Amino acid sequence: MKSDLPLIKTDRLVLRVAISEDIPQIIRYFTVNKDHLTPFSPSWAEGFFTPEYWQYQVEQYYLEIIHGCGLRFFIYHQNQPQEIIGVVNFSNFLRGAAxxxxxxxxxxxxxxxxxxxxxxxxxxxxxxxxxxxFHRIMANYMPHNRRSGNVLKRLGFVVEGYARDYLLINGKWEDHILTSLTNNHWKEY
Structure with missing residues (x-):
């Protein structure tokens, strides 16, 4: 199964789906960055920082791929392939007319x-x-998270709206700016 998983290489980075052997690095990433990530994250689930929680999550990530409903990558620097530096999650896959x-x-x-x-x-x-x-990717960010907004703007995402009390982040309903990017090379099969 590992060889069937998507692997993305960029100039400096590797994006790959987690395997069980990555669990200690996943826990380390979230533990070291907890204070940094908490203001932008939903409340941490019970057991979030445990190997048992992440073993279940890794299994769920495989099921998401198999069922075509999500794809979750961990980011590694090519020069440090054992240290996770970030996460990119593509979720809520919807096919058909959307x-x-x-x-x-x-x-x-x-x-x-x-x-x-x-x-x-x-x-x-x-x-x-x-x-x-996919024809379209949507991303949303809190108005005060300008770094996130700037990243999306650099990538060509277009602001489409403003959603009040959109997501429960760190125990508080937060407004979000709604953006999207469309695939100009989408093909109907």
């Missing part, structure tokens, strides 16, 4: 400001548009 998905992402605090997230998202978006043939 043919879209959502994308969410996070990056380690120490890796901010080097263009890694723009590079990782560009690689992931290319895969989702070219290999999976």
């Amino acid at each position: 043919n879209y998905c959502n994308v969410g992402y996070s990056l380690a605090a120490v890796n901010q400001g080097y263009g890694y997230m723009t590079e990782a998202l560009k690689g992931g978006i290319n895969y989702v548009f070219q290999d999976l043939n």
Whole structure:
């Protein structure tokens, strides 16, 4: 199964789906970055920082791929292939007349400001548009998260609206700016 999983390489990064052996690195990523990520994340689930929780999640990630409903990547620097520096999640796959998905992402605090997230998202978006043939990707960000908004703008995402009390983030309903990117090379099969 491991050889069947998507692997994306960019100039500096590798995006790949987690395997069980990655669980210690996953826990380390979220533990080290907990303070940095908490203001932008839903409340942490019970057991989030345990191997048992992540073993279940890794299994669910495989099922999402098999059932065609999601694709979750962990980001590694090519020079440090054992250290996770971020996450890119394509979720809520919807086919048919809509043919879209959502994308969410996070990056380690120490890796901010080097263009890694723009590079990782560009690689992931290319895969989702070219290999999976989605027509549209939607991304939403909190108005005060300007870094996230700037990344999306650099990638060509267009602001489509503003949603009040859109997501429960860190125990509080937060407004979000709604954006999307469309695939100009989408093909109907």
